[in-house]
Amino acid sequence: MLKLHVVLLITAFGTLTIFLSGEFISDYLSLMMYTEINGSDIWIRSAERRNNTCATFQRLSNAIIEIDVKGHSIQLIQNKQDAPKHLNVFVVLHSHVDPGWLYTFEEYYSTSDHSVRKILNNIVNSLRKYPKLRFIWSEMSFLERWWSEANTTYRNYFKSLIDEGHLEISGGYWVMNDEATPYFWEVIENIIVGHQYVQEILNITPTTSWSVDPFGHGLMMPYLTTLAGINQMVIGRINSNIKNVLKQHHQLHFRWAQNWDSQLHWAPLVNVLPNAYYTVTSACGTDETICCQFDVSKTSRSSCMERAKVDNVQKIALYGERMANQYRSLQTFYNSEAVLVAAGDDFLYSHSDDLKIVHRVYSALFKYINRNYDRFNMKVQFGTVADYFKSLKGSAKMRASILGGDFFPYMDNAFSNAPFWTGFYNHRAYFKCFERIIQRELRLVDLLSVTIGNYLNSDMEIARRNLALGIHHDAITGTSKRHVMDDYMLRSRSALHIVLKEQERLLSISNETFTTVFVNNSVKTKGMYLPRITFSFADGIKSYKIQIVNQKTFSTMELVKINVSSPFITVTQNDNLLTIQVVPLLKQSDLFELSFFVPLNPFSRTIVIIQLDNNQSNMTTTSMKSNNFIKKICNPKMVNSNKDENVMLENQFFTVFWNSSTAENYRLVYNDGSMETNFGLYFNRINDYGGAYTMVSAGLSFENITDKNRLSPIIIQGPVYSSITQQLSSQLAYSITIINSTDINAHSIQIDLFTNVTLSPGYTYFMNLNSNINSVDHFYTDVNGMYLIQRRYDKKMKLEANIYPMITETVVEDDKLRCTILGAQSTGVTAKLGLITLMVDREIYNDDGKGLDYYEASESHPSHLRYRIIFEPKTSEMNNFSDLKTVNKNELENKSLPMNMMYHSQLVQQTLEELLYPAALFLSSSINSTDNNELIDLPRLPDNIQLITIRYIARKTILLSMRQLPYDCSVKLYCKSNTDMV
Template structure:
């Protein structure tokens, strides 16, 4: 047996089902498990026999894991990467035009300064901005303003006096100050897992409802670096059916403008009935600023950027001191507004009038009101000349003014807007660097997410309302998915502030877990280390069993937060190789292996003969002249410097086999193969250890070279919601073909499918059976997007996790998932075979692997082997059907639970795992166990419908992938 002489640490690894208690005994004594399987596990693991008759199924047999899912087929606009196809808008612009000038201030809760600095101490204080908005709107009845960042609004409210709170609430109730979006932050759309985005919506909307008694109906998201399919769907579920977006690929935007299609209904790929297709307005130009958004000529538009805190450069500013000036600038304003109409061919246009942290000076809004009011009055009085009505407005005012026919006849768009590129004329670089920038933070943020979710489920299972400290933990987690946080596109000290907030959230959450498990005597404690806010350095939390002198036995409680029974590999770091494990007195199969300081990279070829899984596994790097946002690769790829390569270490045992190897000082790797008797699938666990701080100007990649003949096609996930097809465009640069990978990428042909799952977001591309994933990067350059040289250069050591799954496919004629449309492509030059171009979701096997990766079992330890099982404090929750995903289960108020679920349309074109317990009556049993009245709700729990009978709940799961949300009022 090999072991690390310096640390003398070892890893105990167990493969065990469900929730267990175990006792670890050190030295040469025995180690045993106690307590047996829990009858109530978290959330739902035991199988329950169904009693009584089944509900009548009207549309489909919901007990079948392979479900019919009709795909969108009638879109007038289809966007796939860099390509767009559309039907020209035949509507003609009306002569009359309603113009709504929307005043806003874009306030990032962290970027060049920290959240707190932006609020109170920076030159452009958010505190001052909100004060100025309240004062000016009270003074001028026709003035309007919109606000989207609820994190700052809460900060302002927390210190505002009663009078100012009353003023703001009154303005919001009148609709003159519109809460547009209402999320805690304006989140990034390329990198967060959809659970995090839902939590961001819930935290924001719940606060707005509690404080202002308002539920947002519009959304304002104008700065994320590209827009995806997740937010249109989630916002619709939350009651927001009208959206404004900004940053989409400039080439795509120009084509939409030429065809008069800058507003459309944005549909989900699977929503053939257009139930969840919000009406979307795209800002016409590059930015949301006054100088960019008012028309087609920036040299004219900048003249209307009259605030003292304006950032634009202009040869002149609009003056309204006399009639001649008013006529001159009024005509210029009207002409610019009219120039926007052709992009929409509608009877109304929205004009954004704001900038980053604008209106912080007390004179700003007063100047805007005085100048614009004079020009509006001139234009409106000369209607015969301009055929235009101009006014201050909100996003809701604009959408309400559009003719119903305009909304009803709006084209349907299918696709998303990744990757983003912001300047077609200068051939600017693509914004694909941030998909992987600061990989450490992306991994750290995902760890906190899983622990908060576990605390939520424990709270529901114990019927204990969360500690008030969890409110701040949730807010800090929501803050971390802001579009300058999870993206890694803020200054060093701002990222440090985000990390400190996350570490504080983790510490609070772990203490909450212990409280909920009724560990008042501190018998059981969490086994996560490196969680303190005082932890030195940037080290990711990991589970280690620390024990005192003289203690030979430890009891370990394993808590599973997945909604299904699972056979999972449990890893535990210990300090002695002499370990045994028992359960109810029976010795369990375990494996003790050395835990090395340096784990290395390798090239791997696996073929056991049972299925076609030959693949090459290697790493490389590329010179990258981009910055935090963008990637500018200097091909060709370079081999990893392996001058310090050490021999590979091979570990074989009864549970798994693995290879450990170091390839360079920057990269270390291990691959683990879990022993299995299933010949139809192979799963490999990948652990990557990176420290690329010594390699500035480089991006590192992991490559999987397979025998899959996929050609230029591959799939990525829509933030974990479902799969979307991508196609490599050989005319475009390498970095232009990288797409967001939040949890998954996949390639397939008619015989084999290869899926890679990730525990953190990154970017991916593919070419002829090779999947190429971004691993980590170190950038010193200024890419001109806001951060200067060395301002986003630090890269902390990271431990990144992946799984590779190979699955054999059944023949197309035997594919009984009738919802999947089989399309035969032309055979390409590289001999790619026809594949299913409409794969919407993965198999049940992949789903279970994904949830094990995202939500690994939590471990709690105690030196008291006679302590009471922590499961005894759980009321218990029945399991759910295997094809029902439990998304959210948490308190939103005392005696009020918010539960979100969806039905998964498992893909059964693969041979594995078209099986399981899919008895939909288990849903009824789940809700019955909550002991309360059940009501339908919107996603954020701010709108509650009438009570529904528990026995009818399963009938609501008709449409696969549709998220259904319930409110449970506990008796």
């Protein structure tokens, strides 16, 4: 029996298990503690708490949290410590190199005025020449590009600088990822790809993180970085008002805790840069007119009346005094014996003399300050992030408060015309959709590779890196110039093509029809979604064999939709006839949509046969209605319907009632009598005067989307699904669908939204769900798919200030009912009084002053956005993250209470995975339908264990990560939980 090297990373939130088989890399993750256990025991060991399907966790108490951040408000205990007299100053040289923003990756690397190739060459040359210089580097994507063309001599120089501590890899992720839009799986992949590369070429694991440019910071990164062995972080962009309060109370460094981590296992020490930016001018002190004088390199972007000179003793004394005063002014923000001073800028130090000048000027001023210690009580030096934290932790007076909450939404300047950075949550929605598609396909190919036992082709490394590149904070955010977004899209399509081809290779499929059609059509549509393939029964073709692969960890009745050229079809699985539904495609009169359910086991594949059958007696009846006609597929006829017709969409769990005269209103009734509620679904837009980064509503009211000339609603009722489709305007159409399955996902209402806002500039579009839920001003959004935290709608603030990131989920609830909206793509959301308002798409031309010129922020391509709506009756006021879901009036007035948190139910979790990981289809003539359907010879996982990823990280090394899901059982349970190994 194969023995596996197992790594257990125990968290208060759950169990993340990583195991490596074959050759164990002992320093791959610094937290690894491994044992050898029998292969058959691995799943049981990892799920040792599997019987706790509904888990309860204790939140951080008031006594522990000393800084509580909630949106735009902050509550803290004042730090009354006096600032120490002695001060250690660490000047951290860095160059912020975005792998695509105003220029593409390749343009930045080799052809722009500030070439990254030159920057890295200058770093190596200057640090070797001037031993006291220190530098940090954070973008592994550019390092890999430079390393690939560097000769052996320069590679050895680079390694020596790392080994000597002169150069530090801080963060070490493939890119400095955004924190408000990617699913946590993608971020884990970004960390692994970067750290694996650093391990490969430098044999090190980063111990610090440098993430100073993402537009707001969330709770995901402090947790994931700690898992990766990093417990020291530097961040930059947080709400300026909150930053000012932290500065006033000397709290710009703190331990950032997950609010469920009562033991503070995952609470890294965080340093916040003192001002708006990471530049020399902004970061050196409190007076930018003085700080800019120390921005002395030739490639400096700052404007300044004068620059520091060290030509004589008088000038050294003058500028040394100014430098010391600025550095001392920072100390009060931290009340520590050590401060970090960022000294860099975008693509700084590309000129061969830049670091030479910095060394000459700064060394002279450092020498002056250090020699006059009696006067300044200060030691100044070049340093790395690691040097700074080592000094900080070694300080006798070092004290860090515990912070709970996050820093969304980001506001850079309350007095600017566009202060709230919430536009990018939804900007260029098509790219956010496409990144999630690549993620699911990459996860599938990893599963196939491991379970089939076939190591991936080398091209997969390119695909993996391109996916990581796509979650950079100027990529997935949609905040790059148009031609740069096109380059990101080209790389993403290339990644998709590689992944799909690899899937076919692993499954021994020689027919490339799916890959060719998917990728070519995604190019035509700029890659917003993967189109369905059409099965044509022409040229004598009478049947197709389809392989369907399930990458989910649970059994499912998968809804499959494909296009066919004939309505006379049968579908069989293992010689059993499946129920089908055939609907004509309105825009293509010779094509039909074929739908059917296929049962799938966990980690499995199955074969279905689609066959031409002219025997109409085998057909099932599906009707298609509008105000003008009714068509039955098997017996076509035209019938006028009533204008105010009542429509029922029903399955075995519930019925949705709808009347065409009140098209926005629906009524949901559960068949078991457990719930009955009304809800409204409508769409509107606002004039948005923001840009790619920001939203500016200017206090204007919403404009409802109505079109007097719009098409009549289309109503489909059949044995597989029933739906209502409405074309609201030329920019927007949607369908609401109920599926007729016995599966868990039949408890959700499916919303498919089709947007095309390219020709409608200046607007942000919204979807609104209005319910009877008395949620007051509270709602929940997810932390990158990991869990949910409570938000509050502040009626004193503008709309754009009340929008928060929704990566996969938002929730409103009261003591009787909970409503959850799940999204297959990230967006922004707000809610009040039971009304949930989601951003769905926007087309913005404006320059909001954040980096993109007029028109460069535009071009949002047509998108297919997918959502699920779930209503769950509450059975208890208890939830799994606190003793009480609600608090009394006195507690509400006590703003020092920690942020409320929750996790969702098993129903919501499995519906989310259905949405994120639909089954994959392959046209396959070479696979016999009697073959073993199982992909992987492993026991079924308990329902409260989530498989995050399983993949090769080397030819003899497999990485597996899982976590325990603490389901909330305060809602009615609709799932039969499996807590046993089968």
